[in-house]
Structure formats: structure tokens, C-alpha cells
Amino acid sequence: MDMDYNNVLKTYIPLVDFIAGIVGPNCEVVLHDLSNVDESIVAIRNNHISGRKVGGPLTNLGLKLLKEGSYKKEDFLLNYPGKSADARELRSSTYFIKNEKGELIGMLCINIDLTGALTAKKFIDGFIKGNIDDSYKSTATGFFCNIPENLSKSIDEIVYATAESTIKGLAIPLERLSPDEKIGIVQQLNDKGVFLLKGAVSSVAKILKVSENTVYRYLNK
Structure with missing residues (x-):
């Protein structure tokens, strides 16, 4: 990765340590440089939460926000649901870093592991009610996302x-998907910014069991 990223982003690196130090080990703080979404992570603290490291890619949500241009109307997103690779529930927020032209050049992301808080809440709720409700589920939602x-x-x-969640929405086995349905999946993935990533065409081709040329053809429809 080219470490000569925008000087504006360099000023945010101390904030990564600052925020992580204040909130503690259950708070992952990540700085993304959007000049290269394949290797966008330039600073990260408490990465035991996600297992990611410097040089890792932008997330599915980050790609979608970049593709849709949501940052043009908002300066940040607060308290939206996230999930770690091992399925732990997170509360996440993202600050959009823009240059003087209003172009998005980076993201400062905070991911708080709710595991301990949810366990404590379940215990307290059960203690107050006189029993532990096994059907308890988190109802944490985001303000803007x-x-x-x-x-x-x-x-x-x-x-x-991203492809798995898109295909699940069709409720049709992969092997029974028609060409039109596959075109729809590719277009949905494109809308979500998946094809901003290098190598995405090859991965999608493997998932849909079609050639890379077919995926490119679907993208052009």
C-alpha cells in the first residue's frame, strides 16, 4: 500500500489512539484511506474485535456509502448495527473525512463490542423480572443507518x-437461478459497491458459476 496518503488523513491518526484509549479495549477504532479501497485501513486499534489489520479492505457498508454518495448529505453516521467476523454484535459509527472540495477521502470508524453489555443487560432484565428470558434479542438500531x-x-x-445476503433474498437455490435472476444479483452487487474492489468480478463469477466475461456482460446490461 502507498503510505503517502493524503496529509489530511495523517492528522486523524492520533485520534485513533486517543479514542481507543478513552473508551477502552471494547472499542475498535479504524482509519480508512479511500484512495485504495482494497487496502484502505491505514490505522487500527483494538483490532482483536474484528481481526482486521493495516492494509485490510473497506467494509461492505463503506463500499455502499461510497457508491451511493451518502457522504454528500451527511457528515457522519451514528450507532448503526455491525457484526464481527465471529458474529459478535457491535454498535458502530462512521465519520466522513472530506477534502476542501467536499470529496470523500477517508472514514474514521468506531466499532463497540456489545457482548459484555448485552450479557449484563440480559442478566439485569431477568433479575428484575424474576426469570431469564431465553428469547431475548438485542434491539439496538442505528440513528441514521x-x-x-x-x-x-x-x-x-x-x-x-454480500453476495450470500443478496441471493438469500431471492429464496431460490443457486443452481436454479435463471440468467435474468443472475443479472439482477450482479446489478444489486454493483449498487452495493462490490465491484469497486479488485478481484470482485472473479469472486462473483465463482459464486454464480459463470465466466468472468459473463459477469462483465451482466454489468453492462
């Missing part, structure tokens, strides 16, 4: 997770 973010470690993980 309700798209679950998957903190994947690699490009393949991001592509496969």
Missing part, C-alpha cells in the same frame, strides 16, 4: 458475504 456492516478481513469475505 440500518444496513448491517460486516467487518470482513479480506476482499473475498466481503464479496461472499
Whole structure:
């Protein structure tokens, strides 16, 4: 990765340590440089939460926000649901870092592991009610965003997770998908910014069991 990233982003690196130091080990803080979404992570603290490291890619939500241009109307997103690679529930927030032209050049992301808090809440709720309710589920929601973010470690993980959720929405086995349905899946993945990642075409081709040329053809429809 080219470490000569924008000087504006360099000023945010101390904030990564600052925020992580204040909130503690249950708070992962990540700085993304969007000049290269394949290796966007330039600083990260408390990465035991997601298992990611410097040089890792942008998340599925980050790609979607970049593709849709949501940052043009908002300066940040607060308290939206996230999920770690090992399925722990997170509360996440993202600050959009823009240059003087209003172009998005980076993201400062905070992911708080709710495991301990949810366990404590379940115990307290059960204690107050006189019993432990096994059907308890977290109802944490985001203020501005309700798209679950998957903190994947690699490009393949991001592509496969996004494709899997898209295919599940059709409720049709993969082997029975028609060409039109596959075109729809490719277009949905494109809308979600998946093809901003290098190698995404190859991964999607493997998932849909078609050639890379076919995926490119679907993208042009």
C-alpha cells in the first residue's frame, strides 16, 4: 500500500489512539484511506474485535456509502448495527473525512463490542423480572443507518458475504437461478459497491458459476 496518503488523513491518526484509549479495549477504532479501497485501513486499534489489520479492505457498508454518495448529505453516521467476523454484535459509527472540495477521502470508524453489555443487560432484565428470558434479542438500531456492516478481513469475505445476503433474498437455490435472476444479483452487487474492489468480478463469477466475461456482460446490461 502507498503510505503517502493524503496529509489530511495523517492528522486523524492520533485520534485513533486517543479514542481507543478513552473508551477502552471494547472499542475498535479504524482509519480508512479511500484512495485504495482494497487496502484502505491505514490505522487500527483494538483490532482483536474484528481481526482486521493495516492494509485490510473497506467494509461492505463503506463500499455502499461510497457508491451511493451518502457522504454528500451527511457528515457522519451514528450507532448503526455491525457484526464481527465471529458474529459478535457491535454498535458502530462512521465519520466522513472530506477534502476542501467536499470529496470523500477517508472514514474514521468506531466499532463497540456489545457482548459484555448485552450479557449484563440480559442478566439485569431477568433479575428484575424474576426469570431469564431465553428469547431475548438485542434491539439496538442505528440513528441514521440500518444496513448491517460486516467487518470482513479480506476482499473475498466481503464479496461472499454480500453476495450470500443478496441471493438469500431471492429464496431460490443457486443452481436454479435463471440468467435474468443472475443479472439482477450482479446489478444489486454493483449498487452495493462490490465491484469497486479488485478481484470482485472473479469472486462473483465463482459464486454464480459463470465466466468472468459473463459477469462483465451482466454489468453492462
